[in-house]
Amino acid sequence: MRDRADIIAAIATPPGRGGIGVVRVSGPALGQFTRCLLGRELVPRQATYMGFPDASGEPIDRGIAIAFAGPHSYTGEDVLELQGHGSPVVMAALLERCVACGARVAEPGEFTRRAYLNDRIDLVQAESVADLIEASNRAAARSAMRSLSGMFSDRIRALVREVTEARVFIEACLDFPEEEIDAATLSSVQRSLKRIQAEIDATRSAAGNGRLLAEGIQVALVGRPNVGKSSLLNRWVGEELAIVTPHPGTTRDTVRGSIAIGGVPVHLVDTAGLRATDDTVERIGVERSLAAAERADLVLIVRDASRPQEWPEMLPEGWGPDIARLTVWNKVDLAGWEPGSREGQVFVSALSGAGMPALQEAVLKVAGWQPGGEGEFSARARHVAALERAAAAVTRATGVAGAMELVAEELRTAQDALGGVTGEVTADDLLGEIFSRFCIGK
Numbered sequence: 001m002r003d004r005a006d007i008i009a010a011i012a013t014p015p016g017r018g019g020i021g022v023v024r025v026s027g028p029a030l031g032q033f034t035r036c037l038l039g040r041e042l043v044p045r046q047a048t049y050m051g052f053p054d055a056s057g058e059p060i061d062r063g064i065a066i067a068f069a070g071p072h073s074y075t076g077e078d079v080l081e082l083q084g085h086g087s088p089v090v091m092a093a094l095l096e097r098c099v100a101c102g103a104r105v106a107e108p109g110e111f112t113r114r115a116y117l118n119d120r121i122d123l124v125q126a127e128s129v130a131d132l133i134e135a136s137n138r139a140a141a142r143s144a145m146r147s148l149s150g151m152f153s154d155r156i157r158a159l160v161r162e163v164t165e166a167r168v169f170i171e172a173c174l175d176f177p178e179e180e181i182d183a184a185t186l187s188s189v190q191r192s193l194k195r196i197q198a199e200i201d202a203t204r205s206a207a208g209n210g211r212l213l214a215e216g217i218q219v220a221l222v223g224r225p226n227v228g229k230s231s232l233l234n235r236w237v238g239e240e241l242a243i244v245t246p247h248p249g250t251t252r253d254t255v256r257g258s259i260a261i262g263g264v265p266v267h268l269v270d271t272a273g274l275r276a277t278d279d280t281v282e283r284i285g286v287e288r289s290l291a292a293a294e295r296a297d298l299v300l301i302v303r304d305a306s307r308p309q310e311w312p313e314m315l316p317e318g319w320g321p322d323i324a325r326l327t328v329w330n331k332v333d334l335a336g337w338e339p340g341s342r343e344g345q346v347f348v349s350a351l352s353g354a355g356m357p358a359l360q361e362a363v364l365k366v367a368g369w370q371p372g373g374e375g376e377f378s379a380r381a382r383h384v385a386a387l388e389r390a391a392a393a394v395t396r397a398t399g400v401a402g403a404m405e406l407v408a409e410e411l412r413t414a415q416d417a418l419g420g421v422t423g424e425v426t427a428d429d430l431l432g433e434i435f436s437r438f439c440i441g442k
């Protein structure tokens with residue numbers, strides 16, 4: 001990321017043709033730039049219908065220009081928006097003019113990064129902007145919007161305040177070592193640790209749901225050939241995405257499809273059946289299956305209920321110990337078994353669709369979805385991990401409550417972890433990681 005003080009420009013609308021296309025510019029002061037680009041200055045927040053001239057003064061397009069004077073803008077800097085016709089040629093020409101007048105092309109997420117660096121929004125809100133844009137259904141969009149409006153940040157900040165208060169109290173005790181710490185003080189510290197722990201737990205559970213809504217679950221269908229993985233994918237997605245035949249070894253390439261369960265995006269990948277084979281193409285398919293399974297959050301081990309004696313799968317020993325697994329018995333219609341879920345396993349028929357609701361429920365459960373509230377706000381794995389670090393520190397603090405220095409130290413750890421969520425204490429490389437995933441122009 002280069003100098004924060006330079007002028008950045010980008011096409012903010014998606015690539016392709018559309019009714020309107022927007023070029024967006026941000027910089028610390030855009031007066032001179034606007035004169036160069038449009039031949040005049042603009043009244044802030046007033047839409048001006050005008051020609052957008054090229055270098056020789058001939059209009060590239062006619063449209064609406066709006067200027068926002070910093071700090072009252074998205075980025076906190078001066079912002080200029082040119083709303084022209086949504087033609088890639090026109091947009092490219094306008095962007096080129098911006099560069100000729102001294103702007104450089106923005107990197108992904110750079111406008112939002114500036115909004116964060118200029119304290120217009122915190123890091124959770126910045127991330128929720130990306131989540132809102134990426135949302136694949138209304139529930140995900142709603143929860144991203146709640147994070148953007150500050151619901152999640154407010155909860156984190158309230159927690160940080162509580163931890164800070166507890167720290168201040170304890171540090172004050174430490175400043176007067178000659179005074180004995182009495183039982184009343186000790187129990188008051190214990191009480192506030194308990195309260196903080198309960199609030200972190202509640203926030204963590206809500207953030208876990210929010211994370212699933214924002215990021216979705218990657219699910220891989222894995223198992224022996226012919227057990228019905230592709231049939232299951234097709235049934236789930238409601239479309240004939242994968243080829244199904246009675247011949248073992250039908251699927252070679254991985255086939256992907258997405259669905260939503262209760263608003264949680266679930267990305268399914270059907271894979272080649274796992275078996276030792278001399279067929280070169282099938283062997284590559286098997287390698288791809290394992291690679292897809294390795295990237296999944298949840299692996300469904302599909303088995304054939306009509307052949308229960310068959311070995312379940314051929315995942316190499318010690319493979320992916322951290323990846324959650326769920327056994328799914330398919331073809332219960334042939335076996336005459338009851339569909340549904342029992343003892344941590346699920347019983348379905350891809351042919352008739354029996355047992356599919358139980359499968360959906362089991363997938364959400366294994367992925368850590370907390371029933372009850374839908375996602376109160378969107379969150380990310382990073383937030384959940386930070387809350388877990390904070391919770392662990394508070395647990396340790398509770399265990400050493402007699403030794404006030406240690407309690408103070410653990411509370412500092414908890415405070416740092418929580419501060420990292422909203423971005424009060426954040427390493428530069430983390431910022432690079434977060435904003436690089438944005439689309440250009442946001």
Ligand SMILES: Nc1nc2c(ncn2[C@@H]2O[C@H](COP(=O)(O)OP(=O)(O)OP(=O)(O)O)[C@@H](O)[C@H]2O)c(=O)[nH]1
Nearest residue numbers: 225226227228229230231249250251273331350351
């Ligand atoms: N009776 C019955 N047949 C099924 C069911 N699911 C799949 N089949 C049949 O089982 C055969 C294999 O199904 P596929 O979906 O191709 O199996 P697969 O696991 O994808 O197989 P590979 O791609 O070879 O690994 C097909 O003839 C399906 O019609 C089921 O629930 N009941």
Ligand SMILES: [Mg+2]
Nearest residue numbers: 229230250251
């Ligand atoms: Mg298949």
